[in-house]
């Protein structure tokens with residue numbers, strides 16, 4: 001399994017490059033938020049639900065493209081009066097950037113494309129946990145699952 | 156099963172079934188009424204009449220390092236593609252069937268669609284629990300009639316529920332959560 005911190009590092013690299021970027025989120029295509037970074041000044045939000053929507057919106061667009069047979073989806077851009085959301089494919093995941101309204105769109109697209117390649121590689125390693133999980137991790141998982149089972153009966 | 160950057164285990168559970176069958180009602184009841192579960196925020200993408208357009212979503216945990224990401228799909232027929240998207244990576248399914256007799260065909264269609272989307276994985280890699288909902292209706296179909304309709308034998312757990320009152324909902328949820336965990340432990 002690849003070190004989770006590696007995602008933080010790549011996302012931080014992105015957020016540092018353009019001052020209008022407020023938040024960068026990495027999600028997988030099932031709606032799970034894998035990592036996220038924010039500018040300190042940015043107001044707190046519920047990252048899990050933001051991630052779930054980001055992933056779903058991107059996958060829905062992808063599906064739409066398939067229906068219309070217009071090729072591969074590269075980026076989804078949503079423009080709001082006070083900000084923008086960009087979502088792009090990165091292998092098994094979706095990279096999502098939230099920015100202010102006035103930003104250098106070209107730069108953001110370029111950043112997302114460039115870092116997307118590296119993220120895709122890291123994601124492949126990260127999501128391949130199951131076959132390559134060391135025995136120690138598997139035992140830990142088993143403990144977690146057992147205690148969840150016990151908790152569930154008490155609910 | 157997936158993990159986040161804190162190493163917590165995530166399991167994805169999806170409520171599936173025909174429109175107006177009670178999926179959102181059941182999830183809202185779990186969200187509002189079940190004390191023992193810790194929950195994040197309730198996200199709903201729905202129209203003004205509260206019919207789901209894309210999905211509802213709530214993260215839940217029974218404490219510890221296992222999280223359930225619980226979704227409902229949009230049941231109306233035209234939202235077929237959204238349902239396919241929401242189904243990605245599902246670890247377990249709660250199928251909510253509607254007991255009103257006039258929803259007979261809708262139940263069948265929805266269940267057939269689910270089988271089509273998931274193929275052989277349904278019931279094998281992906282466990283399923285069925286809720287026969289709206290058992291409070293005076294003209295409800297009988298349990299046997301509904302099981303026949305859906306072609307269900309003895310190997311799928313069935314719960315009779317009244318989602319508006321919460322009857323049976325917690326048990327059905329516990330059942331699917333349990334199945335999904337056991338599947339992970341002993342596969």
Ligand SMILES: Nc1nc2c(ncn2[C@@H]2O[C@H](COP(=O)(O)OP(=O)(O)OP(=O)(O)O)[C@@H](O)[C@H]2O)c(=O)[nH]1
Nearest residue numbers: 174175176177178179180207229230289317318319
């Ligand atoms: N009588 C009765 N009504 C119910 C029950 N459960 C839900 N309902 C009602 O059925 C209607 C539809 O419920 P929803 O939970 O929105 O249905 P849904 O399955 O989420 O529908 P979609 O979002 O369109 O897929 C609402 O008016 C509920 O109050 C039940 O157990 N008994």
Ligand SMILES: [Mg+2]
Nearest residue numbers: 178179206207
């Ligand atoms: Mg609904």
